[in-house]
Amino acid sequence: MAPNLTSIFTFVLILGASLLIAWQAGRRTRSSSEFYAASHSVGGFSNGLAIAGDHLSAGTLLGVTAVIYTDGYDGLIYMTGGAVGYPLLMCLLAERLRNLGNYTFVDVLSARFRQASIRVLAATGTLVSAVLYLISQMAAGGALFEVLFGIPYPYAVALVGGLTVLYVSVGGMLATTWVQMTKAVLLMFSILALLALLMLHLGEGPLSLLESAARAHQRGQDWLSPGQFLPDKLSIFSFVLTGLVGMVGLPHLLMRFFTVPDARQARRSAVYATGYIVTFSLLLWIAGLGIVVLLAGNTDILNDQGEMIGSANMAIMHAARIIGGNVLLGFMASVAFATLLAVVCGLVLAAAAALAHDLYSGVFKRGRASDRAEVRASRISVAALGAAAVALGIQFQGQNVAYLTALAFTVAASVNTPALVAALFWRGASARGLVLGGWVGMAASVVLLALSPAVWEGALGLENAPFPWIYPGLFSIPAAALVLVVVSLADRSPGAMLGRSRYDELLAPSVLGRRAA
Amino acid sequence: MQREALARWRAYFTKPWRNDVNTPSKLRKDPDFIRLRRLQRRYAFSIAGCVVAFYASLGLVMACWPEALGVRLAPERSITVGLAWNVLALIGWFAATAIYAALSTRRLAPLRARVRERYGWNAPSEDVGPPPLARGGDSS
Numbered sequence: 001m002a003p004n005l006t007s008i009f010t011f012v013l014i015l016g017a018s019l020l021i022a023w024q025a026g027r028r029t030r031s032s033s034e035f036y037a038a039s040h041s042v043g044g045f046s047n048g049l050a051i052a053g054d055h056l057s058a059g060t061l062l063g064v065t066a067v068i069y070t071d072g073y074d075g076l077i078y079m080t081g082g083a084v085g086y087p088l089l090m091c092l093l094a095e096r097l098r099n100l101g102n103y104t105f106v107d108v109l110s111a112r113f114r115q116a117s118i119r120v121l122a123a124t125g126t127l128v129s130a131v132l133y134l135i136s137q138m139a140a141g142g143a144l145f146e147v148l149f150g151i152p153y154p155y156a157v158a159l160v161g162g163l164t165v166l167y168v169s170v171g172g173m174l175a176t177t178w179v180q181m182t183k184a185v186l187l188m189f190s191i192l193a194l195l196a197l198l199m200l201h202l203g204e205g206p207l208s209l210l211e212s213a214a215r216a217h218q219r220g221q222d223w224l225s226p227g228q229f230l231p232d233k234l235s236i237f238s239f240v241l242t243g244l245v246g247m248v249g250l251p252h253l254l255m256r257f258f259t260v261p262d263a264r265q266a267r268r269s270a271v272y273a274t275g276y277i278v279t280f281s282l283l284l285w286i287a288g289l290g291i292v293v294l295l296a297g298n299t300d301i302l303n304d305q306g307e308m309i310g311s312a313n314m315a316i317m318h319a320a321r322i323i324g325g326n327v328l329l330g331f332m333a334s335v336a337f338a339t340l341l342a343v344v345c346g347l348v349l350a351a352a353a354a355l356a357h358d359l360y361s362g363v364f365k366r367g368r369a370s371d372r373a374e375v376r377a378s379r380i381s382v383a384a385l386g387a388a389a390v391a392l393g394i395q396f397q398g399q400n401v402a403y404l405t406a407l408a409f410t411v412a413a414s415v416n417t418p419a420l421v422a423a424l425f426w427r428g429a430s431a432r433g434l435v436l437g438g439w440v441g442m443a444a445s446v447v448l449l450a451l452s453p454a455v456w457e458g459a460l461g462l463e464n465a466p467f468p469w470i471y472p473g474l475f476s477i478p479a480a481a482l483v484l485v486v487v488s489l490a491d492r493s494p495g496a497m498l499g500r501s502r503y504d505e506l507l508a509p510s511v512l513g514r515r516a517a
Numbered sequence: 518m519q520r521e522a523l524a525r526w527r528a529y530f531t532k533p534w535r536n537d538v539n540t541p542s543k544l545r546k547d548p549d550f551i552r553l554r555r556l557q558r559r560y561a562f563s564i565a566g567c568v569v570a571f572y573a574s575l576g577l578v579m580a581c582w583p584e585a586l587g588v589r590l591a592p593e594r595s596i597t598v599g600l601a602w603n604v605l606a607l608i609g610w611f612a613a614t615a616i617y618a619a620l621s622t623r624r625l626a627p628l629r630a631r632v633r634e635r636y637g638w639n640a641p642s643e644d645v646g647p648p649p650l651a652r653g654g655d656s657s
């Protein structure tokens with residue numbers, strides 16, 4: 001796919017609009033409350049769109065259509081598993097988070113447990129999961145730019161990193177929220193346009209598309225049965241458990257619930273976000289069917305080796321070019337870029353909050369850092385994280401994007417979720433239990449990931465991975481929870497007693513909301 | 518260090534205002550507050566439990582009987598059990614979220630507002646209860 005003027009024009013247009021948004025937001029961003037939480041002033045609908053924007057990454061647009069194209073039914077499994085965390089987040093955490101927290105979920109843990117070790121653990125969990133997620137987005141961005149605009153991979157990754165640092169350091173949470181909202185609207189518009197044009201081009205409705213896709217695909221009727229996305233039973237159970245638990249611990253999503261003024265708006269955010277994500281997923285599935293029908297037997301999209309140009313991830317882009325020419329291709333490419341940029345901004349902001357708010361201000365300065373110093377530390381953190389993301393993005397070139405995203409889920413599920421759930425729902429939880437359980441979860445998930453085939457064989461180039469399964473969540477999550485429970489039950493220290501009495505103390509604000517100040 | 522912390526918290530818990538009607542310990546014994554907590558837990562855990570059960574059962578079938586997901590619901594049609602299950606699941610996730618939000622707004626919010634009002638939770642106060650946890654508005 002050669003770069004074309006339409007692609008470049010649309011790309012520059014979206015880029016300009018995003019920069020304008022960041023500049024406008026930057027004029028309103030001075031204090032730490034404005035930087036991290038947009039002054040808690042974002043409405044339920046806007047925040048819902050922003051949460052949906054955080055969820056629907058470039059991996060969803062490019063990766064899921066690729067899975068639908070190659071494996072069919074598996075694409076639907078991926079979408080169902082990706083969204084299952086939202087009702088849980090809504091029912092169990094959204095209101096309590098808003099009632100007890102300030103900028104990050106670490107504030108919620110610290111509201112109950114004052115120990116610095118809790119902040120260190122939770123901030124580290126946030127950093128590791130955000131950086132893993134970040135790598136996946138950078139890798140996707142670099143590949144996308146390389147294919148669509150002919151920019152060499154390292155320069156493409158550096159461009160994404162540079163723009164992210166600019167947006168986040170200038171505009172903070174407000175700019176990130178506005179970019180997310182714009183991107184969410186663009187994404188829905190683009191998928192609706194693509195679907196309408198696909199149906200017009202093929203002259204078929206959604207149901208007949210399903211029949212045609214089943215006939216056209218090389219797997220035939222098996223296309224509608226589970227394929228190779230989850231190759232064995234253990235991978236399936238691990239995927240299911242990580243899907244259920246992981247989203248509840250993703251720091252950049254949790255952070256969104258602190259941008260709204262109260263619990264009612266937090267509930268509304270979750271409803272709008274889930275509605276948006278479900279609608280988009282169903283539309284994407286139908287569009288995926290159309291893409292299968294459209295691309296089946298098309299040799300123009302294949303390279304000399306008979307593989308799709310730019311890998312299966314480019315299936316949606318090939319379809320856009322065939323039905324809408326360079327105009328639609330340029331638009332879809334720009335939307336994919338906006339998608340990627342917005343998600344990266346959210347991740348960098350969450351990781352910067354962990355560094356500047358949780359570690360620098362909360363631990364090193366013991367809460368005595370001035371507002372100005374904290375915002376300055378945040379901006380420095382954003383720049384450092386941007387540089388690290390670029391370096392790691394280049395290092396992980398060619399890695400499977402969906403897999404890298406799953407790694408972030410695994411770490412979040414093993415470290416953040418058990419600590420958060422125990423702190424909010426279990427009176428008997430102790431700080432020592434949370435810290436030990438969290439570090440066990442972190443060590444288990446990171447070590448098992450490093451020993452898994454994707455890292456051991458794929459990234460490190462070694463042979464015979466010691467841990468033969470793809471996802472380690474089935475081991476690391478129960479290990480973390482078990483250590484947390486056992487240590488908490490055995491802990492009779494004064495600190496544990498304090499933690500328990502603090503649970504009683506926080507019960508009223510967590511249920512009723514905060515007292516008027 | 519821990520002893521000092523314990524002493525600080527002991528002092529905090531034995532402050533005179535701890536016996537005031539506004540204190541959380543008094544509030545926790547309030548029948549409306551108990552009912553509110555019970556209802557909140559019932560709604561949250563029932564809905565979350567249904568979601569987990571629905572998804573876990575899909576995972577179980579996927580792992581143990583994958584061929585069942587490929588069974589067609591109608592002859593001559595490509596709509597399979599797996600396809601219908603996943604589409605229902607996606608719609609179900611939204612339904613679950615919306616149902617909890619509706620229940621919380623219609624049934625829990627009035628109860629919550631009543632308790633807040635009764636205990637002066639809406640009135641600005643000084644040094645009552647633990648230090649404010651965060652900036653922002655109240656919630657209902």
